[in-house]
Every structure is written in C-alpha cells, then in structure tokens.
Amino acid sequence: MSDRRAxxxxxxxxxxxxxxxxxxxxxxANYLATxxxxxxxxxxxxxxxxxxxxxxxxxxxxxxxxVEVLVADSTDAAALSDIARRxxxxxxxxGPYLENGGPLVAACxxxxxxxxxLTGEPEFVDRMFLEHHQTALRTGARLVHACGFDSIPHDLGxxxxxxxxxxxxxxxxxxxxxSGGAFSGGTFRSAMEQFARAxxxxxxxxxxxxxxxxxxxxxxxxxxxxxxRDPVLGYWxxxxxxxxxxxxxxxxxxxxxxxxxxxxxxxxxxxxxLYAAGGAAGVGALTLAAQVKPLRELxxxxxxxxxxxxxxxxxxxxxxxxFVGEAGGQTVHTRVSGGDPGYTETAMMLSEAALCLALDxxxxxxxxxxxxxxxxxxxxxxxxxxxxxFETLPA
Numbered sequence: 001m002s003d004r005r006a007x008x009x010x011x012x013x014x015x016x017x018x019x020x021x022x023x024x025x026x027x028x029a030n031y032l033a034t035x036x037x038x039x040x041x042x043x044x045x046x047x048x049x050x051x052x053x054x055x056x057x058x059x060x061x062x063x064x065x066x067v068e069v070l071v072a073d074s075t076d077a078a079a080l081s082d083i084a085r086r087x088x089x090x091x092x093x094x095g096p097y098l099e100n101g102g103p104l105v106a107a108c109x110x111x112x113x114x115x116x117x118l119t120g121e122p123e124f125v126d127r128m129f130l131e132h133h134q135t136a137l138r139t140g141a142r143l144v145h146a147c148g149f150d151s152i153p154h155d156l157g158x159x160x161x162x163x164x165x166x167x168x169x170x171x172x173x174x175x176x177x178x179s180g181g182a183f184s185g186g187t188f189r190s191a192m193e194q195f196a197r198a199x200x201x202x203x204x205x206x207x208x209x210x211x212x213x214x215x216x217x218x219x220x221x222x223x224x225x226x227x228x229r230d231p232v233l234g235y236w237x238x239x240x241x242x243x244x245x246x247x248x249x250x251x252x253x254x255x256x257x258x259x260x261x262x263x264x265x266x267x268x269x270x271x272x273x274l275y276a277a278g279g280a281a282g283v284g285a286l287t288l289a290a291q292v293k294p295l296r297e298l299x300x301x302x303x304x305x306x307x308x309x310x311x312x313x314x315x316x317x318x319x320x321x322x323f324v325g326e327a328g329g330q331t332v333h334t335r336v337s338g339g340d341p342g343y344t345e346t347a348m349m350l351s352e353a354a355l356c357l358a359l360d361x362x363x364x365x366x367x368x369x370x371x372x373x374x375x376x377x378x379x380x381x382x383x384x385x386x387x388x389x390f391e392t393l394p395a
Contacts, residue, residue, distance in 0.1 A: 019093035027347035112139035120150035148346035220252030235269035
C-alpha cells in the first residue's frame with residue numbers, strides 16, 4: 001500500500017476524530033492509538049476541553065503521545081471549517097447525525113476533506129447528498145457515510161461476493177444478518193427518530209432519486225420481500241428495514257462489476273418461525289411507539305447515548321452476515337463474521353476506513369460515495385488483516 005500523504009502537503013493533520021469523549025468514540029480513539037502507523041498526524045476533537053484532555057492523557061499511556069486536542073462545537077461552522085482545512089480526513093461518531101452532523105459535512109465538502117461517519121439514518125445521508133454532493137465533486141472531497149456496523153460488513157460483504165459472480169449477467173443477492181450483541185444507544189435513538197420521520201424520509205429519498213438519476217445501461221436497487229424460510233441457509237428470514245440495503249444498492253449502481261441488473265435484499269435470520277414472528281412484532285411496536293413523542297423519549301432514555309457494555313460482555317458478542325448470490329446459473333454463498341458489532345467492531349471499522357482514506361491507494365472518486373465505491377479492495381484487505389472474517393462457503 002502506498003502512503004498518500006504527499007498528495008496534500010498543505011494539510012498538517014492526516015486524521016481528526018470527532019467524538020472521542022463518547023463511548024464508541026473512545027473505543028475508536030483507543031483503536032487508533034494502537035493501529036495507527038508511526039508518524040500519523042492525528043487529533044481528537046469535540047466541545048469539552050477537559051474531557052478531551054483526559055482522553056489525550058489516556059492515549060499517551062497507550063503510546064500515542066503526540067495526539068493533538070481540538071476544541072469545536074458541532075454547530076460552530078467557523079471552527080469546523082478551520083479544522084477541515086487542516087485535515088486530510090475527518091471521522092465523526094457524534095450522532096444523531098440529522099441533529100448534529102450537517103455542519104461538519106458542509107465544512108469537509110467545502111475544504112476538499114474526506115469525511116466518514118457511523119450514521120444509519122437514510123434521511124441524513126440523502127439530505128447531505130442533496131446539499132453537498134456537487135460541492136464535494138468540485139473540491140475532490142469523498143463523503144463516506146455508514147462506516148460502522150451500518151454498513152461496512154454488508155457493503156464490503158456484497159462487494160466480496162459479487163467479485164465471484166459473472167459481471168455480464170444479472171445478479172440477485174441477499175444478505176442475512178445474525179448477531180449476539182447490544183446495539184449502541186446512539187444507533188437505537190437514531191432508528192427511533194427515523195421511524196418517527198417516515199414521511200420526511202420518503203420525501204428526501206424521492207428528491208435524491210430525481211437529482212441523482214440512474215446508471216446508464218444498468219440498474220441496481222434494493223428490494224423487499226415477505227418473511228420466509230431460506231432454502232440455502234435454512235433460516236427464517238425477516239425483512240430488515242435498515243440503511244444497509246440502500247448502501248449496497250448504491251454500490252451496485254456505481255460499480256459495473258455488479259452486473260447489468262443488480263438486486264439486493266436484506267434480512268434478519270432466525271432459527272425458528274417463532275423468533276421471526278416475535279421480531280416482526282417488535283419492529284412494528286417500536287415503529288408505532290416512535291410516532292408518539294413522549295413514548296419515544298421514554299423508550300430511548302432506557303438505552304442512553306454515550307454508554308455501552310463492559311469489555312467482558314463485548315468479548316462475548318458476535319455477528320455474521322451470510323450472502324447468497326446468484327447469476328448465470330451460478331450460486332455463491334459467502335459469510336462475513338466478527339465480534340461485538342455495536343461497539344468494538346464498529347470502532348475498528350471506522351478506524352480502518354479512516355486510515356484507508358488517509359493512507360491507501362484507492363479508486364479515483366469524489367462526492368458522496370459508498371465504502372465499497374470509495375475504498376473497495378484496499379478496505380477489504382484492511383478488514384481482513386484486522387480480523388474480520390470474509391469466507392466463501394459451499395452453496
């Protein structure tokens with residue numbers, strides 16, 4: 001891998017991490033302290049100088065004794081602009097992004113600075129496309145959303161699978177998620193807010209589709225089905241209404257290797273019909289509860305932001321995503337697997353994606369792009385070296 005730092009000699013920081021004082025942000029900072037190569041110029045940023053200084057001292061004890069501290073509120077456009085102009089890559093863990101994320105995306109797009117986040121909020125991603133994609137195309141910034149469990153295992157797993165299928169045939173692919181681990185408070189709150197904003201989410205999605213257009217001579221989209229038993233995997237499948245299917249379909253639209261017609265469906269997998277029925281009822285109940293603000297606030301307060309399970313519990317957590325791809329009479333079964341999805345692995349994925357953009361030889365892209373589109377093989381290699389499993393299984 002070549003070091004890309006010489007491409008932007010005017011930037012004195014390779015990487016800035018916003019949100020290092022939070023739970024997931026702290027795990028990300030810890031990961032960077034041990035995984036960043038010697039000489040990486042990086043900083044932690046946020047609004048509370050005292051908490052940031054405490055994080056800096058902790059990182060110094062881990063051997064990262066040259067981490068800079070930058071104080072900036074997520075709504076302070078001038079301060080964010082100053083930071084974006086200094087950095088080559090900015091990664092942020094500060095959500096919900098619909099509330100807190102827009103000014104930082106704007107600053108990075110204008111400065112030509114690569115941006116990454118952990119959002120699973122479709123409305124935020126579509127709004128950022130409408131507001132900043134053209135600016136980022138002009139400046140060369142790469143705006144890469146959903147760089148945690150939403151949606152790197154699914155996007156890079158689909159990418160890994162598609163490479164094993166003929167690129168001149170229509171491809172049908174399904175991803176089936178199973179996990180044993182807690183979701184983060186930020187992720188849960190973001191999901192509840194999106195359930196409450198279904199109308200706005202649909203409107204913003206439609207506006208993006210009109211502005212974005214479709215790939216010439218090809219088609220790619222996410223499709224939904226009804227609960228059923230998977231004939232290859234043996235699991236009962238429940239449609240999973242997360243951003244992951246949208247991200248995978250956008251990679252399919254951007255990359256010709258996904259074939260002339262690409263269809264992706266995204267599911268939760270359970271061993272029994274009872275669990276599938278319970279999951280469907282649970283999602284329905286949360287969707288209804290999200291429409292009533294006091295009830296929504298009560299539910300989200302039970303899973304607070306900025307906190308998470310201890311190391312022992314995270315050590316026992318796991319996830320798998322099975323992919324079944326079909327094209328030209330060929331069937332391929334692959335699996336992506338890892339540890340604690342909501343915290344430990346998310347911190348690793350954001351860190352490796354940020355290092356990938358900062359240091360590796362990636363495809364020539366700009367504007368709002370998906371992880372697979374922006375980093376492809378380089379990120380896949382990094383994830384495998386970091387311990388995430390990508391394997392091809394008997395179909």
